[in-house]
Amino acid sequence: MTTYRIEPTDKALVDAGEAYFWINEQSEGAALRWYEGLLKAFRSLEKNPLRCPLAPESAFFEEEIRQLIYGKYRILFTVGGATVFVLRVRHGAQQYLKPEKDEGEAED
Numbered sequence: 620m621t622t623y624r625i626e627p628t629d630k631a632l633v634d635a636g637e638a639y640f641w642i643n644e645q646s647e648g649a650a651l652r653w654y655e656g657l658l659k660a661f662r663s664l665e666k667n668p669l670r671c672p673l674a675p676e677s678a679f680f681e682e683e684i685r686q687l688i689y690g691k692y693r694i695l696f697t698v699g700g701a702t703v704f705v706l707r708v709r710h711g712a713q714q715y716l717k718p719e720k721d722e723g724e725a726e727d
Contacts, residue, residue, distance in 0.1 A: 623665050627705040634708040638692065657708065660689040664696065664703045679717045
């Protein structure tokens with residue numbers, strides 16, 4: 620069985636940090652447990668990341684975007700070769716991501 624390398628993007632790390640600080644405002648201990656669990660969830664993608672379903676965002680992008688549910692959060696990622704690229708960490712209540720429009724492009 621292939622072991623995948625996990626590569627979080629800067630945006631994913633910023634998302635995780637923001638979530639940590641928000642949870643920390645409620646409970647310092649809960650925030651630390653949440654963050655440790657998040658890292659464990661990332662590491663779980665080393666084995667068979669394709670077990671995770673496609674994310675709703677996958678319909679808006681050319682590449683396949685998958686999601687791993689972690690509590691109230693969704694870990695969005697793509698798989699390229701033997702690497703899992705963690706794209707974002709999003710709260711389940713947040714709107715789905717869509718491609719950013721170019722500046723000259725008109726709104727639908």
